[in-house]
Amino acid sequence: MSGFRRAALAGAALAAVLTAGAIAVASGGGSPAGTAGGTAAGADARLTVADPYIPLPAGDSMAAGYLTVRNTGGGTDKLVRVTSPGASSVTIHQSTETTMTEVDGLPVPANGALQLARGGTHLMIMGWEKKPAVGDQLELDLTFEHSGTIAVQVPVKPLTYRPGS
DSSP states (O other), rough: OOHHHHHHHHHHHHHHHHHHHHHHHHHHTTTTTSSSOOSSTTTTTOOEEEEEEEEOOSSSEEEEEEEEEOOSSOEEEEEEEOTTEEEEEEEEEOOOSEEEEESEEEEOOTTTTEEOOTTTEEEEEEEEEEOOOOOOEEEEEEEETEEEEEEEEEEEOOOOOOOTT
C-alpha cells in the first residue's frame, strides 16, 4: 500500500471519529446520570433554588409558596410539576390584580431566574397532612422538563414575612 493511500485512509478514519464525537456531543450523549442534558434547550441548564418560604396560612388547608429558581447555565428549562409528601396538591399559578390562573409550567431562562413572589407567580399548596405552624418545614419536589426533580425544604414563616427582612 502506498504512503499516499495509507495517509488518505488514516485521514478518513480520523474524520469519521471526529464526526461521531461531534454528533454525540450535540445530542447530549455521554452526559452523566443526574445532570441536565439530553436536549438542546436544557442541555446546559444548572438549577438551584433560593429563598423558599411559605407564609403561615390563615386556615388549615391552603397556603401559597414562594421561591426563586436560578439557572447559571446556558440552556433553558421549564418547571413542569410540583408535589409534596406533606400536602395532597401543589399547583402553579400566575396572578394579576384581578385574576389567578393555574398554569402547566413556567420557563427558567438561561443565565436567569424564575421568581415566584407575592402578587405574581406562586405555588398553591392544598390539603396539608397536619396544620402548619411557624418554623415547620414542608418538602416540595420541583420537577423540571430537562433537569429532573429537586427536593427543597421550605420553611413556614409568619404571615408578614418578606425575604431579606
